[in-house]
Every structure is written in C-alpha cells, then in structure tokens.
Amino acid sequence: MPxxxxxxxxxxEKEEEEARRVDLPAWLNILASAEEYIVNYERIGSIGELEQxxxxxxxxxxxxxxxxxxxxxxxxxxxxxxxxxxSETAKGGSRLDRIxxxxxxxxxFVHNEGSADLYLQKSTDSAGDRRRLTSLLIRTHGLLGxxxxxxxxxxxxxxxxGPVDEGLLTETELARLLMALNRCVIGAVSEELWExxxxxxxxxxxxxxxxxxxxxxxxxxRLRRLRTESIRRGEDFDGELAEVEQALKKAGVEKGLxxxxxxxxxxxxxxxxxxxxxxxxxxxxxxxxxxxxxxxEGTGARHISFERLMHGLYYDYKGVKKIxxxxxxxxxxxxxxxxxxxxxxxxxxxxxxHLHHRVSREKGNxxxxxxxxxxxxxxxxxxxFCVEAEKSPLYERAVLMLMDLFGLRRDAYDRFHNEDxxxxxxxxxxDDKKVLLSYISGSRVLDIGPGGGVLLDLIEQELPDKEAxxxxxxxxxxxxxxxxxxxxxxxxxxxxxxxxxxxxxIEPGSIDTVVFSSILHxxxxxxxxxxxxxxxxxxxxxxxxxxxxxxxGGRILIRDGIMTEPAEQMRRLTFSDPEALEKLERYAADxxxxxxxxxxxxxxxxxMPVNDAMEFLYTYTWGEEAYVHEVQEQFGYMTPSQxxxxxxxxxxxxxxIVVSRHFLQEGYTLALxxxxxxxxxxxxxxxxxxxxxxxxxxxxxGS
Numbered sequence: 001m002p003x004x005x006x007x008x009x010x011x012x013e014k015e016e017e018e019a020r021r022v023d024l025p026a027w028l029n030i031l032a033s034a035e036e037y038i039v040n041y042e043r044i045g046s047i048g049e050l051e052q053x054x055x056x057x058x059x060x061x062x063x064x065x066x067x068x069x070x071x072x073x074x075x076x077x078x079x080x081x082x083x084x085x086x087s088e089t090a091k092g093g094s095r096l097d098r099i100x101x102x103x104x105x106x107x108x109f110v111h112n113e114g115s116a117d118l119y120l121q122k123s124t125d126s127a128g129d130r131r132r133l134t135s136l137l138i139r140t141h142g143l144l145g146x147x148x149x150x151x152x153x154x155x156x157x158x159x160x161x162g163p164v165d166e167g168l169l170t171e172t173e174l175a176r177l178l179m180a181l182n183r184c185v186i187g188a189v190s191e192e193l194w195e196x197x198x199x200x201x202x203x204x205x206x207x208x209x210x211x212x213x214x215x216x217x218x219x220x221x222r223l224r225r226l227r228t229e230s231i232r233r234g235e236d237f238d239g240e241l242a243e244v245e246q247a248l249k250k251a252g253v254e255k256g257l258x259x260x261x262x263x264x265x266x267x268x269x270x271x272x273x274x275x276x277x278x279x280x281x282x283x284x285x286x287x288x289x290x291x292x293x294x295x296x297e298g299t300g301a302r303h304i305s306f307e308r309l310m311h312g313l314y315y316d317y318k319g320v321k322k323i324x325x326x327x328x329x330x331x332x333x334x335x336x337x338x339x340x341x342x343x344x345x346x347x348x349x350x351x352x353x354h355l356h357h358r359v360s361r362e363k364g365n366x367x368x369x370x371x372x373x374x375x376x377x378x379x380x381x382x383x384x385f386c387v388e389a390e391k392s393p394l395y396e397r398a399v400l401m402l403m404d405l406f407g408l409r410r411d412a413y414d415r416f417h418n419e420d421x422x423x424x425x426x427x428x429x430x431d432d433k434k435v436l437l438s439y440i441s442g443s444r445v446l447d448i449g450p451g452g453g454v455l456l457d458l459i460e461q462e463l464p465d466k467e468a469x470x471x472x473x474x475x476x477x478x479x480x481x482x483x484x485x486x487x488x489x490x491x492x493x494x495x496x497x498x499x500x501x502x503x504x505x506i507e508p509g510s511i512d513t514v515v516f517s518s519i520l521h522x523x524x525x526x527x528x529x530x531x532x533x534x535x536x537x538x539x540x541x542x543x544x545x546x547x548x549x550x551x552x553g554g555r556i557l558i559r560d561g562i563m564t565e566p567a568e569q570m571r572r573l574t575f576s577d578p579e580a581l582e583k584l585e586r587y588a589a590d591x592x593x594x595x596x597x598x599x600x601x602x603x604x605x606x607x608m609p610v611n612d613a614m615e616f617l618y619t620y621t622w623g624e625e626a627y628v629h630e631v632q633e634q635f636g637y638m639t640p641s642q643x644x645x646x647x648x649x650x651x652x653x654x655x656x657i658v659v660s661r662h663f664l665q666e667g668y669t670l671a672l673x674x675x676x677x678x679x680x681x682x683x684x685x686x687x688x689x690x691x692x693x694x695x696x697x698x699x700x701x702g703s
Contacts, residue, residue: 004028004085005064008057026122027085030092031057038091038111041310041321042229042274043189048316056091060084063188070180076173080181082125083137087185090114102364109368110270110303112141129168136162137181144178144204145186148197150225151269154213157204161211175209219261226269227284229277234483240281247282251340257285260344263292268303275306275313278323280479283335286343287357291371293346294359301361303368312372315387326383326402329475330355331373354379432665433517433559437462439659439696441555442512446471448499448546449519453481456492468492471506473499499523500538502545514546515557525593525633534593534634536646543650547699555658556697561618561635562643562662564689569610571686573617574677578604580620587616593634610689611636613678618691621671640693647697659696664688 002010007028024032031054039055041047063084067077090111093101098108106117116139126134140160146152160178163169169177182201187194207214224237231237245256253259276284295301313324334352342348348356354376361369375383382402433455440459443466447455450470459468470492472478481494497505499519520539529537546556575581581604588596596616598608608616619630638646640662647657668691679685 003064004081005061005068008061008064012061025085027089027119030089030097030118030122031060032092033094033097034092035094038307040271040274041314045321046316046319047314047321048319056088059188060088063087063184066184066187067180070183072176072180076177076180079130079134080137080177080184082123082134083141083181084184086119086123086134087112087115087138087141089118102362105364107303107365107368109305109307109362109365109370110268112139112143115139133163133168136160137177141181142185144182144201144208145197146268147204148200148225149228149273150222151272153222153265154204154207154217156268157208158211158213160208164209164211171209175205178205178208219258219264222264223257223261226272227277227281229273230281230284233277234485234487235281236482236486237281244282244285247340251344253340253344260289261292263296264288266302267292267295270303270305271307271310275310278313278328279332279335283332286335286338286340287371289343290346290357291359291369293344294371295369297346297359299366301367301369305368305370306372308370309372324383324387325476326386327373327375330375330379330402332475432667434458434462435694436515436517436557436559439555439557439694440466440513440515441553441698443467444469444511445513445515446502446506446511446546446549447515447517448472448502448542449516449522450481450494451477453484453490453492453494455515455517456481456490456494460490460492469511470494471497471499471502473497500527500541500545503548506549508548509551511549511554512551513555513557514549515559516542516546517557517559518561520558520560521635521637522633524637534637536637539637540646540650543647543697547651547655547697550699552699552702554699558643558693558695558697560693561637561691562693563611563636563639564614565639565641567609567611567639570607570681571610571613572601572605572607572679572681572683573613574602574679575604576675576677580604580676581606583620584616587619587631590631591615592632593637607681614689614691617668617672617676617688620675621668636691643693643695647695651697651699654701655697655699657695658698659694662690662693664690665692 004025004027007025011024011028011032034054034056037055044055064081067080067084070077070080088111090101090106090108090113093108101108101114101118104121106114106121108114116135119138120131120135123131136159140157143152143157147154147157160174164171164174179202182205183194183198186197186201204214220241223241224231227235227237241257248256248260276287279287291304291306295304313327314321315324316322334355337352338347356374357371358374359369359371379402386402436455437458440463445459445463445466445468447459447468447470449472450456453470456468456470459466468491470481472481472494473496475496478494478496484490485492485494495505500523520542523538523542524536525534527533527538529535529541543556550556577583581600584598584606588598593615596608596612598606598612601607615634615636618635619627622630640660644657644660647655664687668688672688677685678688
C-alpha cells in the first residue's frame with residue numbers, strides 16, 4: 001500500500017478532477033474536497049494566493065516529508081503517518097460536509113478535536129489500543145505548541161501521559177513520539193519556527209512523559225507568551241501591564257489582573273496572535289476580558305476563537321497581505337473610550353452606533369465561541385470604498401467621510417494604507433537632513449513630525465550629548481517610533497502632541513532647539529486654521545507655538561519647500577514621456593492647493609509659471625504610489641523673502657535670523673534629468689530652481 005505522502009503526490013500529479021478522486025483514502029478525500037481554506041494568516045504573504053492552492057493539503061504534505069527524515073522505529077513512523085494524515089481533516093470537506101459534521105456534534109472550529117472525531121467516525125485502518133492512541137495523538141496534536149504560545153494551559157496536554165499509565169507506552173517511547181510529532185507539525189509551518197521553539201518543546205515533552213507540570217506557570221507568563229510577536233516588535237510588556245493592573249484596581253477589581261482573568265485558566269484560545277498582536281496591550285486586555293465574559297454566558301464555552309476577527313482585519317494590497325488600518329484605528333478608538341468598568345461588565349460603548357463587539361456561537365455548538373467586531377452596513381461599505389479608492393484622488397474624500405462617521409481627527413490618522421512605506425521613505429532622507437545638525441544649540445532638541453525617526457537617530461549618533469525628543473499628533477507614527485525605540489534601545493523619546501499647541505504637552509522654555517524638517521508644508525496643507533486649509537496662518541501658529549518653548553538663545557530650525565522668485569517667471573517643459581502631458585492635466589484637475597496653470601505649446605511641451613511647474617514636477621518625481629497624497633500637499637508655499645518677512649512680523653526684535661539660504665535638493669535633478677527639459681521662452685535650457693530653504697531663527701529677548 002502506498003504511503004500517505006505517495007498518495008498525496010499521486011493525487012496532485014493527476015490533471016483530471018474525476019481521475020483525482022478515484023479510490024482516495026477517506027482522509028485525503030476530505031482534504032481534497034475543501035471549498036474554503038482555513039489557515040492562520042500569521043505566516044502567509046498574500047490572501048489571494050490561497051485561491052490558487054490548497055494550503056492545508058500542502059501543509060500535510062510538508063509534515064509527512066519531515067516524518068520521512070525522522071530516525072525512529074517502523075511502528076512509530078507508521079503510527080505518526082496516520083496521525084499526520086488525519087490531523088487537519090476538520091479543516092477540509094465541502095460546505096455541506098461541514099454543516100453535516102456540525103449537526104453530528106463534530107467541532108470543525110477546533111480542528112484537533114474535530115479531526116479526532118472524524119478519524120474515529122471514518123477511518124477503518126486500525127482498531128483497539130492502536131486506534132485509541134492514534135485518536136489521542138490527533139486530539140492533542142499541536143497543544144504543546146499552543147501552550148508555548150500561551151493559548152492553552154499546560155494541563156490540556158496531560159491526557160498524553162495516559163498511555164504510560166495504562167502501560168501502552170514507556171515514558172521514553174512517549175517522549176520520542178511527541179518530539180517527532182511536534183517536529184513535523186511545527187516544522188511544516190516553518191523551519192525557523194521549529195529551531196526557535198525546539199529546546200522549550202523538548203522540556204515540555206519531558207514533563208508530559210514524566211507526568212509532571214512545569215513550575216512558574218502563572219497568568220503573567222501566559223499573557224507574555226500571547227504577546228510574543230508584539231514584544232518582538234518593541235512592546236514594553238512589563239511597563240504597559242503594570243499600567244493595566246493599576247487601571248483595573250482603580251476600577252474596583254481588588255486583585256487586579258489575577259481576578260479579572262480568573263476565567264482564563266480553563267480556556268483554550270485560537271488565532272490570538274494573528275488577530276490581536278497589532279493592537280496595544282491595553283486594547284488586547286480589553287478584548288480578552290470582553291471575550292472571556294461572553295464565553296461564560298449561558299452554558300459556557302471552553303474554546304474562544306478570534307478567527308473571524310483575524311479574517312476581517314486583513315486584505316491584499318498590491319498582492320501583499322496588509323492589515324486593514326481603517327478597521328484597526330476605529331476599533332482602537334472605541335476600545336480606548338470604553339472604560340474598564342464597562343469592559344468588566346461586557347458592555348458596549350454607547351457612542352458607537354457603527355461598531356460593537358460580538359461574542360457568538362454556532363448553532364448546536366456551545367463549546368466554542370467567536371469574538372469579533374460588527375461594523376454597521378454603512379461603515380462596512382465606506383471602509384470597502386476607502387480600500388477601493390486607495391489609488392485615486394477619491395481616497396482623500398473617502399477617508400474624510402470615514403473620519404466624520406467615527407469622530408476621528410484626520411491629522412491623527414494620516415496615510416492609512418502605506419504608513420510603513422511612508423515612514424521608510426522618510427528615513428531614506430538622512431543625508432538631506434544631516435545639514436541641520438550644525439545649527440542645533442543647547443542640550444534639548446525637539447523634532448516636530450519626526451516621521452520614521454531619521455533626524456532623532458542622527459542627533460543621537462552625531463550629537464550624543466543632546467537629548468532628542470520627537471513630537472507627532474499621529475497615533476500610528478508615535479506607536480511605530482515607540483516600538484522602534486525600545487527594540488533598537490534608542491535614547492531618544494517620542495511624545496504625542498499638537499504642533500500648533502506644543503505647550504499643552506511640553507513646558508515653555510524647556511527646549512533649546514525646535515526643528516521643523518519638511519513638516520511645515522504638511523501643516524500648511526492638511527491642518528485647517530479657522531476652517532481653512534492651505535492657510536499661512538497655520539504656519540504662523542506653529543512657529544509661534546515653537547517660539548514659546550525656547551529660552552533666550554534658543555533656536556528654531558526650518559528646512560522646507562519654497563516657491564522661487566520672482567514668481568512671475570515662465571518656464572517651458574518638454575517631456576520625454578508621451579504620457580506626461582496627460583499626467584499634468586490630471587494633476588491640474590486634482591491638485592487642491594491652488595490653481596495650476598499651463599498652456600500646451602507642442603506635442604509634449606507646455607508653458608507655465610515657474611512655481612506651478614515645480615509643484616507638478618515634485619509630485620511627478622514621487623510616482624503613482626504617492627500621487628494620491630501629493631496632490632493634497634503644496635510643497636512650496638512662501639518665497640525666501642516672504643519667509644523672512646513672516647518671521648519679522650511674528651517675532652520682531654525678539655528674534656533674529658541667523659541663517660537664511662536656499663538650495664536645490666540633488667535628488668530632483670537626478671529624478672528628472674531624463675524625463676523633462678526645462679527652458680526659458682527663448683529656448684535656453686535652465687537648471688531647476690531652488691526647492692528648499694534652510695532658516696535658523698534665534699531668540700534674542702524674552703516675551
């Protein structure tokens with residue numbers, strides 16, 4: 001009889017569907033007939049790829065391949081082959097099959113238990129003690145790994161010692177079986193994962209084979225295991241957990257976490273890391289407590305699954321799995337506003353008609369509950385619209401509607417779908433920003449809008465005697481920087497604050513140098529002042545706010561875009577790209593900062609004001625990916641002389657301009673040299689005008 005691995009390969013090699021189904025063993029027929037694929041999103045790169053293959057069958061094949069290489073006796077290998085062949089069957093079957101199995105009391109949502117029940121119902125390959133042992137190994141397979149992840153208490157693995165008590169296996173035989181089984185189960189997920197957990201797994205197997213329980217297993221250790229990925233990405237687990245402990249006690253939970261999580265001891269959790277690792281520890285704890293309370297309602301449930309929350313949180317962006325930040329940010333806001341007393345009571349936030357959490361059960365299955373969030377139909381459609389509009393100017397309007405629906409501040413949740421790429425691009429500008437270091441004075445430096453933290457890194461590396469602080473209003477920027485700070489053991493720190501009202505979070509006179517590096521044009525473009533965006537009053541407010549932070553002798557550094565002067569100059573642009581004119585027409589229609597004027601004077605040639613030309617060319621260099629954001633931003637908003645006049649009007653004799661110069665960033669010339677030729681009306685080729693200013697303001701007298 002061919003081995004299970006040979007049967008899978010024979011099935012995969014056949015091209016005709018009917019030929020494939022001839023004389024398949026029961027387990028393979030179940031796996032092959034799956035109409036929906038049940039997988040953990042943690043280790044897949046694209047959700048769309050799941051439609052092209054059967055990931056569960058591929059996983060079983062990998063586990064059987066690993067079994068072939070295990071040095072063990074024939075009877076052990078034969079036993080484990082049967083275990084591995086059946087262990088994922090509860091993830092298979094057609095939709096009708098699965099409905100039928102549920103009606104028979106088979107729990108298809110807890111796949112180890114469901115697979116064991118399917119084995120007992122449909123397999124005729126073994127009998128007696130061998131059959132009971134196979135069923136036990138299927139029913140408990142993966143639980144040791146789940147214990148290491150914090151998803152089950154160690155006691156869930158203790159039935160594995162039963163065959164030793166019964167005399168079916170020796171302690172050594174059980175240990176060999178469990179090590180080999182877990183090698184195949186975990187290694188089929190990832191060899192790297194197996195290497196990471198092998199030593200801990202071996203210690204767990206030793207305890208099971210001896211019938212003992214590891215010492216030191218408490219709630220905090222289990223929670224830490226559930227947050228492994230979050231901690232790896234920089235979460236301050238101990239510090240944040242202490243804050244949660246205090247909040248719970250303040251809400252009347254006398255014994256804090258131990259009391260709040262008392263019901264966790266007998267619960268098995270599913271898909272926790274995939275669904276919750278992107279959320280903060282406070283948000284994680286709130287969701288866990290809501291899920292536990294829901295699980296204990298009615299008859300009570302042993303299993304809590306976060307699978308449906310996981311499915312709802314991810315989608316493919318450009319062929320790659322991405323978290324749905326629209327949903328994530330909305331969930332975060334609702335959880336943040338849900339106080340601990342309401343959490344402990346299992347209540348909903350009264351001001352959230354478009355979102356509520358839900359703990360549900362499948363009909364006839366009281367042993368498993370599902371935790372997730374339900375968005376209103378209007379919210380779901382609007383979120384779907386935002387996803388579809390990501391590459392269109394409609395995106396900005398879609399996001400604004402979403403912000404209005406949930407009461408979110410647009411400037412606090414900028415760049416939803418490409419935040420990681422945006423922060424990475426900001427970090428690539430280190431050489432451009434290095435020039436600022438020469439003008440920093442004093443010991444405390446504040447970087448307004450630090451992006452990916454490149455300037456903070458530079459200050460720490462080049463000026464180690466300085467204390468570097470970043471401030472940003474964006475929740476996701478602050479979170480990302482805080483995680484990176486802990487992970488890389490950086491000395492700088494980051495605060496959440498409003499650039500127009502810095503004294504709300506920072507003591508006046510406490511900062512020696514305030515830096516605005518490529519941020520003032522974003523404030524000008526995005527932040528309304530008296531209800532109007534693209535308002536120079538916003539820039540003035542930001543500078544006045546910064547001026548309050550510095551003492552006499554303190555400095556404000558500005559590095560940002562400028563308009564060239566005289567502004568009435570005209571330029572001719574001749575494009576090498578035949579589609580460039582169409583892109584200019586689209587840009588002129590979409591740009592919201594001001595009217596962009598141009599006149600077509602040739603097949604690929606236009607005549608236009610110099611500053612309109614440069615505003616377009618800046619966006620043209622960024623490419624299509626950034627277009628939807630760049631048409632919302634005006635890079636040049638004042639000429640150098642206008643900047644100097646503005647500073648004089650704002651601060652008068654209290655400040656002097658120490659440095660005022662302007663230059664062209666080299667990257668623009670490199671990006672445009674083969675794409676466009678710039679000339680005057682006489683046809684003389686001209687260099688690009690200066691794009692960027694560097695201004696240093698020093699406070700010379702008190703207010």
